[in-house]
Amino acid sequence: MTSVVTAGGISVTIRGAVVDEGETVLDRLVSDGVPGALASRNSHLWGPDAARTAARRLGWLGLPDTARSLPARLSGPAGFARDAGLDRVVLIASGGPARAAEAVRASAGAELTVLSSTDPHEVRGALAGDPHRTLVVVVDDPAGDGGADGGTGVDALRRVFERALRDAGLAGADLARRFVVVAASGSAAERAAREAGHHVVEAEPDVDGRYAALDARSLTAPALAGADVGALLDQAAALAATLRQPYDNPALALGAALGSSALGGRDKLVIADHGSGLAGFGAWAEQLVAGALGKDGRGLLPVVVEDVEAPGFDLAGDMRRVILGRRPDEPGPGREAGISVAGPLGAQFLLWECAVAVAARVLGVDPFAEPDVLESAGSTAALLRSEEGTAPTVVRRPPVLVEGAVEVHAREDALKGAATLAGALEAVLEAVPDGGYLAVLGFLDRCGDAEAAGLRPLLAARAAKVRRRPVPVTFGWGPEHLHATGQFHKGGPRNGAFLQVTGAVRADLPVPGRPYSLGELQLAQAFGDLRVLRSLGRPAVRLHLRDRAEGLAQLADALS
Numbered sequence: 001m002t003s004v005v006t007a008g009g010i011s012v013t014i015r016g017a018v019v020d021e022g023e024t025v026l027d028r029l030v031s032d033g034v035p036g037a038l039a040s041r042n043s044h045l046w047g048p049d050a051a052r053t054a055a056r057r058l059g060w061l062g063l064p065d066t067a068r069s070l071p072a073r074l075s076g077p078a079g080f081a082r083d084a085g086l087d088r089v090v091l092i093a094s095g096g097p098a099r100a101a102e103a104v105r106a107s108a109g110a111e112l113t114v115l116s117s118t119d120p121h122e123v124r125g126a127l128a129g130d131p132h133r134t135l136v137v138v139v140d141d142p143a144g145d146g147g148a149d150g151g152t153g154v155d156a157l158r159r160v161f162e163r164a165l166r167d168a169g170l171a172g173a174d175l176a177r178r179f180v181v182v183a184a185s186g187s188a189a190e191r192a193a194r195e196a197g198h199h200v201v202e203a204e205p206d207v208d209g210r211y212a213a214l215d216a217r218s219l220t221a222p223a224l225a226g227a228d229v230g231a232l233l234d235q236a237a238a239l240a241a242t243l244r245q246p247y248d249n250p251a252l253a254l255g256a257a258l259g260s261s262a263l264g265g266r267d268k269l270v271i272a273d274h275g276s277g278l279a280g281f282g283a284w285a286e287q288l289v290a291g292a293l294g295k296d297g298r299g300l301l302p303v304v305v306e307d308v309e310a311p312g313f314d315l316a317g318d319m320r321r322v323i324l325g326r327r328p329d330e331p332g333p334g335r336e337a338g339i340s341v342a343g344p345l346g347a348q349f350l351l352w353e354c355a356v357a358v359a360a361r362v363l364g365v366d367p368f369a370e371p372d373v374l375e376s377a378g379s380t381a382a383l384l385r386s387e388e389g390t391a392p393t394v395v396r397r398p399p400v401l402v403e404g405a406v407e408v409h410a411r412e413d414a415l416k417g418a419a420t421l422a423g424a425l426e427a428v429l430e431a432v433p434d435g436g437y438l439a440v441l442g443f444l445d446r447c448g449d450a451e452a453a454g455l456r457p458l459l460a461a462r463a464a465k466v467r468r469r470p471v472p473v474t475f476g477w478g479p480e481h482l483h484a485t486g487q488f489h490k491g492g493p494r495n496g497a498f499l500q501v502t503g504a505v506r507a508d509l510p511v512p513g514r515p516y517s518l519g520e521l522q523l524a525q526a527f528g529d530l531r532v533l534r535s536l537g538r539p540a541v542r543l544h545l546r547d548r549a550e551g552l553a554q555l556a557d558a559l560s
Contacts, residue, residue: 001015001016001019001020002014002015002019003015003019003022003023003253005247005248005249005250005253006248006250007239007242007245007248007249007250008238008239008240008241008242008250008343008347009235009238009239009343009344009347010239010250010251010341010342010343010347010348010351011250011341011342011343012250012253012254012257012339012340012341012351013327013339013340013341014253014257014338014339015338015339016338018257018260018261018320018338018339021257021260021261021263021264022253022256022257022260023256024260025256025259025260025263025362026252026253026256029252029255029256029358029361029362030246030247030252034252034358034361035243035244035245035246035249035252036244038061038243038354038357038358039061039243039244041058041061041062043055043058045357045361046360046361046364046365046366046367047364047366049366050366050367050368050369053366053368053369054366054367054368056205056206057206057207057208057211057368058206059204059205059206059207060204060207060211060212060213060214060215060353061240061243061354063204063207063214063215063233063236063350064214064233064236064237064240064346064350065237065240066204067204067214067215067216067219067229067233068230068233070201070216070219070220070223070229071223071229071230073201073202073216074201074220074223074224076199077135077177077180077199077201077224078223078224080177080199081135081224085132085133086133086134086135086178087111087133088111088113088129088130088133088134088135089111089112089113089134089135089136089137089221089224089225090112090113090115090126090129090134090135090136090137090161090221091112091113091114091115091137091139091221092115092116092136092137092138092139092154092157092158092161093114093115093116093137093138093139093141093154093217093221094116094139094141094153094154094209094479094480094483095116095141095209095210095287095480095483095484096208096209096210096211096212096213096217096218096284096287096288096483097139097209097212097215097217097218098114098116098139098480099280099283099284099286099287099480099484100212100213100218100219100284100349101114101218101219101221101222102114102280102283102284103213103278103279103280103281103283103284103345104218104219104222104227104232104345105222105225105227105280106278106279106280107227107277107278107279107345108222108225108226108227108228110222110225110226110227111225111226112221112222112225112227113126113129114221115157116153116480117445117446117477117478117479117480117522118153118156118157118479118518118521118522118525119443119444119445119446119518119522120505120507120508120509120517120518120519120522121445121448121449121505121506121507122445122446122447122448123157123160123509123518124507124509125445125447125448127160127161127164131164131165131168131170132168132170134165134178135178135179135180135224136158136161136165136178136179136180137179137180137181137182137220137221137224138154138157138158138179138180138181138182139154139182139183139203139209139217139220139221140154140181140182140183140184140187140189140190140203141153141154141209152377152380152381152384152521153479153521153525156511156514156518156521158179159511159512159513159514160509160511160512160518162175162179162512163512165178173197176196176197176198177197177198177199179193179196179198179199180198180199180200180201180220180221180224181193181198181199181200181201182201182202182203182216182217182220183200183201183202183203184202184203184204184205185202185203185205186205190202201216201220202216203215203216203217204216208368209483210287210288210291210292210368211288211353211368213284213349213350213353214232214233214236214346214349214350219232231346232345232346232349233346234346235343235344235345235346235347236346236347236349236350238347239251239343239347239350239351240350243354250343250351251350251351251354251355251358252354252355252358254339254341254351254352254355254358255354255355255356255357255358255359255362256358256359256362257320257339258289258300258320258355258356258358258359258362259358259359259360259361259362259363260362261300261320262293262298262299262300262359262362262363263362263363265317265318266317266318266319266320267299267300267301267318267493268300268301268303268316268318268319268320268437268472269289269300269301269302269303269319269320269322270303270305270312270313270319270320270321270322270472271285271286271302271303271304271305271322271324272304272305272306272307272308272310272313272321272322272323272324273307273323273324273325274307274308274323274324274325274326274327274328275325275326276324276325276326276342277325278324278325278345278348281324281345281348282304282324283304283484284349285302285304285352286302286304286484286485287483287484287485288352288353288356289302289352289356290302290484290485290486290487290488290492291370291373291483291484291485291486291487291488292356292357292360292365292367292368293356293359293360293363293365293367293488293492294485294487294488294489294491294492295365295366295369295370295371295372295487295488295491295492296364296365296491297491297492297493297494298363298364298365298492298493299363299365299488299491299492299493300320300359301437301472301474301485301488301492301493302474302485303319303437303472303473303474304474304475305456305457305460306456306457308323308328310457310460311457311458311460311461311464312456312457312460312470312472312473314464314470315470316469316470318435318472319470319472320338320339321338321339322338322339322340322341323338323339323340323341324340324341324342325340325341325342326340326342327340370487371491372486372487372490372491373482373483373486373487373490375490375532377482377528378528379527379528379529379531379532380524380525380527380528380529381528382528383524383527383528383531384516384520384521384524397409399544400412400414400415401415401418401419401420401421401424403420403421403554404421404550404551404554405545405546405547405550405551405554406421406543406544406545406546406551406554406555407543407544407545407546408421408424408541408542408543409541409542409543409544410424410540410541410542411534414427414431414539414541415427415541416430420558421554421555421558422558422559424541425459425462425555425558425559426462426466428497428499428539428541429459429462429463429466429467429471430466430467431497431539432463432467432471432496432497432539433495433496433497434495435495436471436472436493436495436496436497437471437472437473437474437495437496437497438459438463438471438472438473438474438496438497438498438499439473439474439475439476439481439485439489439496439497439498439499440455440456440459440473440474440475440476440499440501441476441478441481441498441499441500441501441526441529442455442475442476442477442478442501443477443478443479443500443501443502443503443522443523443525443526444477444478444501444502444503444545444548445503445548446477448548449503449548449549449552451549451552451553451556452475452501452552453475454556455475455501455552455555455556455559456473456474456475457473458555458556458559458560459473459499459559460472460473461559462559478500478522478525478526478529479522479525479526479529482525482529486529489533489538490532490533490536494536494537494538496538497538497539497540498530498533498538498539498540498541499540499541499542499543500526500529500530500540500541500542500543501542501543501544501545502522502523502526502542502543502544502545503544503545503548503551504544504545504546504547504548505519505522508520526542530542543555
């Protein structure tokens with residue numbers, strides 16, 4: 001059985017048993033008046049307990065219209081950049097805005113450096129460009145999108161770039177105007193930016209970062225780098241016109257399919273791209289789905305895989321497969337295809353935002369609350385306040401196993417007596433609860449240590465052999481995952497196991513005005529998250545690479 005819903009430039013195709021499951025939920029949503037209520041920004045859609053928060057978080061529904069003023073609001077900084085010859089744009093952001101900006105950059109082919117990592121190696125790479133041609137966009141990270149931890153990282157990166165520009169000979173108003181700060185009107189960040197003489201772009205006050213793909217938080221840097229923001233908003237507006245429709249409504253159909261999947265026990269959403277042309281979109285969708293739905297012991301775990309042939313895109317009873325783009329042929333009986341979604345980037349942003357909000361109603365969770373994100377932030381802050389200096393204190397704890405360039409840090413009983421790295425990795429896979437998942441968290445350099453992402457398919461393939469069934473394996477770059485799957489890790493179903501990877505720092509960077517370096521901040525973020533996971537009883541092992549390149553090669557060999 002196949003259901004195809006096409007409208008507003010989007011096509012959602014649903015196949016197999018999910019059609020019947022989704023249609024039952026869809027009919028209930030229609031009878032409850034959900035399409036009209038969502039389009040009208042009814043804050044009571046998610047229950048009375050969520051109404052107060054939702055009333056302050058539904059501005060994203062109007063962004064296809066309200067964001068039209070963004071090019072005009074950017075005329076000041078854009079003109080300054082043009083006159084000063086600033087043709088290199090660096091974005092400092094976290095969470096949804098960083099991932100959305102990366103997707104826009106890739107789609108538009110814009111020259112934009114997106115920095116959301118505190119890894120000193122990655123930051124040094126971003127600092128390597130000509131400072132006299134650099135414009136820095138800083139997106140304020142309010143408590144609604146990652147809290148103090150994200151704010152600490154963004155603040156640290158801003159300070160590092162300010163020092164670098166100052167060291168390059170910039171000062172006074174010339175230095176101040178090299179920064180564009182995106183913040184909500186009336187916020188402390190906006191007031192501080194104006195006092196400092198920075199360019200200020202006001203973000204929508206009733207939009208949080210997770211739902212800000214079409215807001216100034218996500219679009220300012222790509223627009224300044226040359227992306228066509230108007231085209232994205234046109235694409236979103238075409239879909240927005242369909243949101244009130246009870247049927248022929250792609251967002252409602254997708255939301256019903258997602259919600260019914262989770263209710264039916266298929267709580268792993270495996271996402272693969274197949275010719276969508278939307279590079280980076282899966283990472284943005286991941287942070288939205290995990291953060292909006294993973295709480296109160298419920299949710300959908302997004303598992304972004306490399307392609308439709310990748311390990312982990314297998315059929316399994318607890319997985320729902322989603323293809324971004326064209327569905328490949330899948331001959332053979334019993335081959336459930338699940339869901340495929342096609343359409344342009346601007347419309348896809350709005351589609352998934354609406355669909356996830358609908359799925360949240362189906363699951364009975366508040367899509368805007370993040371009750372568990374601040375736990376890691378608080379743990380990080382406590383470590384940074386340590387009188388002895390957090391990172392050196394924790395690093396001195398002896399590993400339980402050392403092999404070559406890799407140290408294994410775990411509780412004594414976690415490795416089940418394993419004496420080799422390969423054995424330790426198998427112990428990690430065996431620790432994944434039945435019906436659970438393994439999350440790999442790489443606190444490394446996304447550029448210089450890009451091979452770390454290759455651990456995901458290797459572990460997925462190895463897990464299928466060790467456990468004799470597919471095991472969902474996710475990969476996230478730290479500290480960015482704290483704003484993506486981090487909420488799910490702590491607040492979702494308690495069936496995750498965690499493999500954290502940290503690496504030795506060859507050349508650290510001090511954070512001006514702070515008593516710690518970027519390397520110490522990164523380790524504090526890693527240890528803070530690990531502390532919270534272990535306090536919740538989650539199986540968690542940390543691998544520390546004494547030499548990053550050699551250690552990653554060792555891990556790949558151990559999993560081959």
